[in-house]
Amino acid sequence: MSPxxxxxxxxLVIESDHTVVSxxxxxxxNWLGDAVLALPxxxxxxxxxASAEMTVAASPAVAALLKEPSDVRPDHVLILPxxxxxxxxxIRDGAFELGILFPNSFGSAWMLKRAGVPQRWGIAxxxxxxxxxxxxxxxxxxxxxxDYYRNLVRGFGIPCDDGPPTLGVSTASRAEAVALLERAGVxxxxxxxxxxxxxxxxxxxxxxxxxxxxxxxxxxxDRDVTCVIVGAVHDRAASREIESWLRAHxxxxxxxxxxxxxxxxxxxxxxxxxxxxxxxxxxSGAMHVxxxxxxxxxxxxxPTDERVTRPLGRGxxxxxxxxxxxxxxxxxxxxxxxxxxxxxxxxxxxxxxHLAFSGSQVAS
Numbered sequence: 547m548s549p550x551x552x553x554x555x556x557x558l559v560i561e562s563d564h565t566v567v568s569x570x571x572x573x574x575x576n577w578l579g580d581a582v583l584a585l586p587x588x589x590x591x592x593x594x595x596a597s598a599e600m601t602v603a604a605s606p607a608v609a610a611l612l613k614e615p616s617d618v619r620p621d622h623v624l625i626l627p628x629x630x631x632x633x634x635x636x637i638r639d640g641a642f643e644l645g646i647l648f649p650n651s652f653g654s655a656w657m658l659k660r661a662g663v664p665q666r667w668g669i670a671x672x673x674x675x676x677x678x679x680x681x682x683x684x685x686x687x688x689x690x691x692x693d694y695y696r697n698l699v700r701g702f703g704i705p706c707d708d709g710p711p712t713l714g715v716s717t718a719s720r721a722e723a724v725a726l727l728e729r730a731g732v733x734x735x736x737x738x739x740x741x742x743x744x745x746x747x748x749x750x751x752x753x754x755x756x757x758x759x760x761x762x763x764x765x766x767x768d769r770d771v772t773c774v775i776v777g778a779v780h781d782r783a784a785s786r787e788i789e790s791w792l793r794a795h796x797x798x799x800x801x802x803x804x805x806x807x808x809x810x811x812x813x814x815x816x817x818x819x820x821x822x823x824x825x826x827x828x829x830s831g832a833m834h835v836x837x838x839x840x841x842x843x844x845x846x847x848x849p850t851d852e853r854v855t856r857p858l859g860r861g862x863x864x865x866x867x868x869x870x871x872x873x874x875x876x877x878x879x880x881x882x883x884x885x886x887x888x889x890x891x892x893x894x895x896x897x898x899x900h901l902a903f904s905g906s907q908v909a910s
Contacts, residue, residue: 570595571624571642571663573654574604574612577746578812578830578831579589579855580691581608582711582838583649587695589617590706591646601640608685610812613833630657631790637661648695648703652677667702691854705777710858713838715820723817725812727774730804737771740822740841743788743834744807750849751828753893754887755787761897762788762803763796767902769831772802774822776815776832779808781784824900825861826893833857842900844893848884849873862896864888 561591564592572588574582581604592600599854602612609625618791626633630653637645638661646659647668654679659667668674670681682701684694696706724734743758745751762773775785785807792800809816816835819825825836826844837843837857844855845863851861851872852863852869865871866887870880878884 553760554872555761567595567598567665569601569640569642569644570598571601571622571637571640571658573644573647573649573658574602574608575648575695576607578608578611579834580833581611581854582713582834582859583690583692584695584707585616585618585711585713585838586692586709587648587699587706589619590696590699590704592618592620594704597799601642603637608812611816613711614716614719614813614816616712629713632679632852633657633752634661637663644834647678648698658815669698669701684775689853690831690856690858692858700889711811711834711838712840713816713835716744719813719817721817722814723821726806726810726814726818727804727821730806730819731773732772732804734821737769738818738822739765739771739773739901740819740825740827740836741775741831741854742781742825742827742833742836743775743776743784744777745828745830746778747829748849750882750885751830752784753828753846754882755784755849756791757888757893758784759788759791759796761893763792763799764890764894765897765901766799766802767796769898771823771901774804774818774870775807776810777807777830781807798802802849823904824897825886837861842904844896845902846880846885846888847872847895848888849878861900864892864896 580790827833843861
């Protein structure tokens with residue numbers, strides 16, 4: 547047998563055997579928005595390794611989301627400890643035969659190596675190719691970030707459809723969301739608009755909170771809604787600015803604003819977003835959660851590129867046509883024109899259109 551034939555037959559054995567591994571670990575992306583956008587690719591892995599026990603290993607920041615209903619249907623969600631040695635030990639305890647990496651970092655590949663996972667699949671970047679037993683033939687990249695994850699999986703010869711990320715809400719998460727609203731004197735039947743005024747990647751991604759407050763006040767007065775403000779602990783500065791503006795300029799609207807920033811876990815966030823008629827957000831993880839839940843999203847984009855990270859689903863992406871965007875800077879070195887040129891009237895009109903449409907659906 548020639549060396550060429552031997553190499554070809556060995557490859558075929560590897561290709562055929564990997565579908566019957568019994569224990570697979572999928573290392574999920576570390577950011578909330580990325581984890582949502584990776585759902586179709588992870589669902590493709592679930593379908594491909596249908597007979598395997600599949601664990602999704604994730605950072606505490608995104609693990610709870612992966613416990614909500616989706617086509618990924620993991621058998622287990624492993625919350626990785628923050629310290630690398632402890633994370634490697636947790637994966638070693640799973641006795642996995644195959645690990646598939648969504649993060650591109652050297653550290654994520656090294657973690658599988660030191661955990662003794664014999665098959666390690668991923669993209670050969672960040673000088674980690676030697677740590678991988680199989681490299682994704684991902685090819686030239688471009689387009690939406692969800693396609694990046696789809697192509698990662700396709701690069702292993704695994705089919706993945708082009709559908710948008712879809713997410714459900716567990717009974718427990720919805721109950722938690724309902725309890726939060728009821729403690730604020732709001733029933734689930736209330737016409738809710740979700741508002742996510744923060745963003746994890748620097749203040750440049752944030753529409754001015756005073757403008758968000760003005761939209762909130764107009765929606766409450768003119769569209770008879772209750773606005774629920776959501777976000778992580780680091781978004782409290784933005785929510786406080788909204789509260790200050792309302793106190794000074796629209797005190798009558800404050801009774802119909804529920805500020806839950808820093809008070810929800812990911813399950814409750816999903817539960818709340820699922821009950822909103824419309825969701826208004828900067829480019830953030832919460833935006834992608836709402837879109838995956840099927841909610842119409844009004845998304846405001848400034849320094850980031852909507853062609854890459856826009857929400858996939860119903861809604862509007864609002865931008866301003868300025869020469870300097872997308873710059874991807876955390877802080878604007880000039881006058882933040884990419885966000886400031888998005889007007890209150892534009893956002894209010896977009897939200898109103900979706901409220902009218904959702905109202906007609908409810909009426910029918």
